[in-house]
Amino acid sequence: MIEYDSEEQRMILKFVYYGPALSGKTTNLLRLHDLLAKEGRGDLMVLDTKDDRTIFFDLLPFFLVAPSGLKIKVKVYTVPGQVQHDATRKAVLQRADGVAYIADSRRSEAKNNAESFGNLERNLSIVGIDIDKLPLVIQYNKRDLPGILPEEEIRKAWGPTGFPVILSSALEGWGVVETFRTLAERAYDALDRRHDFAGTHGLTRESFAGRLVRRTG
């Protein structure tokens, strides 16, 4: 689904943070914006919100140039989690090159998580993306809160899927960069197979992920 212009030597990648309402998708992007160096990324664009709830999406863009001169822009989007914004979710999900699924760790949210993941599967199918080929990372957020599912239960549930599962507290700022990095690495693997990043463009997995995840200070 990648946008690639070989003449202009430009490639646009799209990562999408998906998940149920209030699971912390925007907080993830805010934290990335705070934790990552200004160099090589743009400002976080928060499209209009209502009562602090995302209506359209948030966008955090990254920009890097491969040794070959290939300019790569990575646009990280969030989708609105509320059920009624499904049309927007579909629009944002279109042509995604990687998805981070942000779940709410609280036991009380298990049903919402399941419904949202079902919605992701359905919308991926609608926009024509094969979930088995899509770089997908699962983040269990809000680990700082009480009443959360224990880690082993989460690992037991997701283990058979093969998707990497990362625990986080976006509020406290941990697990967020790891999620992004894991997503970047998995996306790199998929892109490398198709576009020979390492060979043709001299861009290794390490340098791709490293350029995106440059911590401040």
Next chain:
Amino acid sequence: MPTDSEGRRRIVYCVGEERSLRDVLPESEAAALLAAASRAGLRGVRVVDPGGMALWGSGDPGPPPGEGDPRRLILLEGEPAGSVVLSAGASRGETQDALLALLADTLTAIAHTNLKRMLTTETHTEVVNRSYEELLETNRSLSASEQRYRELAGTLEVKVRERTEELTRAMAQLVQQEKMASVGQLAAGVAHEINNPLAFVTSNLRTLKKYTERFLDIIARYQRVFEHGGVAQQDRDDLRKHRESLRLDAISADAGDLLRQTLEGTERVRKIVADLKGFSHIDEEGEAPADLNREIDRTLSVMTHEIPAGAAIVREFSPLPVIPCRPGAFNQLFLGLLRNAFQARQEGLRVTIRTGVSGDRIRIAIADNGPGVPADLRTRIFEPFFTTRDVGKGKGLGLTVAYDIVTAHGGTIIVEDTPGGGATFVLQLPIRRGDHDKIR
């Protein structure tokens, strides 16, 4: 329209299309800023694209921007999308450097804001359009499905009507059969009743025929003697002997009894036939004025053979106004109810028939001292095909027929407990009926 593996429509739109600086920075906004910068002392400033091509300038004369000229980047989504350049020869200094940086940051900020606005608009438009298309699609499929259901409903109605008519016909036929069976049972009893007198009338007539032959014989002998003119002792002895051999004295005495009995027999048959005729109202078409007390008596009289031995039939009749009705139908109704009562128990049966007027209605109660009807079955016993008898012993239509006759007359029929045990069927019939209640 593209669809996914499960046949769902795939959408083919996407937000966040790539944009150049020119897309997000209109000349009107850029030129105004450049002019302002020029007035502030930043003369000869230009905006160039990443390829170095000049996009807009402050309008001051000067050479095209060169490689080494001081410049600041304008960023779009973190990517250098152009620069502000101070052309060679322009006056330079700290103020100009600061203004150049301010100009670049301002243009970056305007580009960011414009891009955000455009994304918002784009998303909004896309979502609205898509939602609208989806609604149209939903509407189309709902309309199609509604059409299907409408057609289905249309044929369903016809089918239901056909079936209902079929059932109504079958039901009417069964009710008719029930009536016929009821009358048939009566006919069998009446036949039996007629057979008795008929048997002895026939026997008497045979005997009388023999007697008559003997009378004729003796008369012929007398005639012959008289025609020969002689009443000689010999003739008289012969005639006496012959009369004795014919036992004329005995049969003469018997003949009178036989004739009287025979006439009694035929009278009984005549009465039975008359009762039957009265019961059936066979000569009457439609409604006729009737005294229901009399009709009940008529019904009882044709049912005498059905009354169990030793049963007490108590008539507690009060005078009733004559009402127009179909007496034949009512007698059928009484027949059914009385027959039920007669079957209520084997021995010690007591059936009380009480009639009277209550307000503007005639009230007829037929009470037995049988087992009664349990409370939970009291409404059900009038339903078609409801029966407590064994399979094959009753169709469960007897009381349905009764119910139909009463309701057709605008009346009601219920079953109650008889004080002391048993069932009481209570009919209430309007004395006067509106035209619309006229029996069909």
